[in-house]
Amino acid sequence: MGILLKNVQKVYKSGDVEVQALKNVSLTLPEGTISVILGPSGSGKSTLLNVIGGIDRANGGEVHIFDQAIHEFNDDQLTEYRRKYVGFIFQSYNLIPTLTVYENVEVGAEISESPLPIDEVLKGVGMYDKKDKFPQQLSGGEQQRVAIARALVKNPRLLLCDEPTGALDEETGKTILRLLQDVHRQFGTTILIITHNQGISAMAHWVVKMKSGELVECAKNEHPIDA
Numbered sequence: 001m002g003i004l005l006k007n008v009q010k011v012y013k014s015g016d017v018e019v020q021a022l023k024n025v026s027l028t029l030p031e032g033t034i035s036v037i038l039g040p041s042g043s044g045k046s047t048l049l050n051v052i053g054g055i056d057r058a059n060g061g062e063v064h065i066f067d068q069a070i071h072e073f074n075d076d077q078l079t080e081y082r083r084k085y086v087g088f089i090f091q092s093y094n095l096i097p098t099l100t101v102y103e104n105v106e107v108g109a110e111i112s113e114s115p116l117p118i119d120e121v122l123k124g125v126g127m128y129d130k131k132d133k134f135p136q137q138l139s140g141g142e143q144q145r146v147a148i149a150r151a152l153v154k155n156p157r158l159l160l161c162d163e164p165t166g167a168l169d170e171e172t173g174k175t176i177l178r179l180l181q182d183v184h185r186q187f188g189t190t191i192l193i194i195t196h197n198q199g200i201s202a203m204a205h206w207v208v209k210m211k212s213g214e215l216v217e218c219a220k221n222e223h224p225i226d227a
């Protein structure tokens with residue numbers, strides 16, 4: 001199984017206030033599928049993604065990713081898991097401003113055991129001709145492509161995307177989605193995408209809906225369409 005969550009709980013405490021960000025979330029998603037996570041702001045989408053990606057720890061329940069019980073991992077094992085299996089793409093591109101496009105992607109390659117060739121990945125996202133530019137010389141869409149290249153160069157089995165098109169105009173957003181679909185076709189990557197964009201849900205194999213920390217729906221999309 002790709003992703004298997006059983007009764008996952010996550011509570012955030014700040015002072016006397018407790019927020020139940022995830023309430024008894026159970027979920028199975030097969031390896032090699034594209035899934036979207038929908039839901040209003042504050043419903044637990046990012047928390048769910050972070051628990052699956054080993055950025056955040058659940059307080060209870062079980063998290064199995066590619067048949068590994070990551071809820072039982074210690075900090076070193078969790079770091080190793082993230083390095084080996086997971087690529088992250090966020091809404092804010094988080095590129096290093098003092099490094100060129102090429103060097104930013106190199107950072108991703110260096111932490112991987114089986115990186116893809118940097119030049120090939122840059123060509124794949126259409127940024128090879130700008131490999132010597134710095135992030136501030138690029139448009140938002142271009143920066144997001146570099147951030148995607150940095151995640152992809154690791155050749156991750158699991159690609160987690162938190163609002164990857166949130167800061168982009170519609171046309172650029174579509175380009176990014178096509179890119180994710182291409183990656184899926186080429187490598188069979190398991191992809192999870194948090195989004196408010198209905199167009200993204202149309203291309204997904206599975207649609208997961210969150211509300212107030214609960215998983216309210218996990219539905220198979222029998223006819224995913226091309227982005």
Ligand code: ADP
Nearest residue numbers: 012014019040041042043045046047050162163
């Ligand atoms: P979104 O709603 O788009 O997921 P947020 O602005 O809610 O984004 O969250 C951005 C980041 O801030 C996330 O990493 C989240 O874990 C963190 N965060 C959200 N709410 C709180 C909070 N009440 N206290 C501390 N950190 C928070």
Ligand code: ADP
Nearest residue numbers: 012014019021040041042043044045046047048
């Ligand atoms: P979403 O991604 O759907 O916007 P989040 O997972 O970011 O939702 O947040 C779920 C709930 O947990 C929200 O009430 C948010 O304020 C809270 N939360 C998220 N991260 C933190 C944090 N680091 N500290 C405290 N509360 C948080």
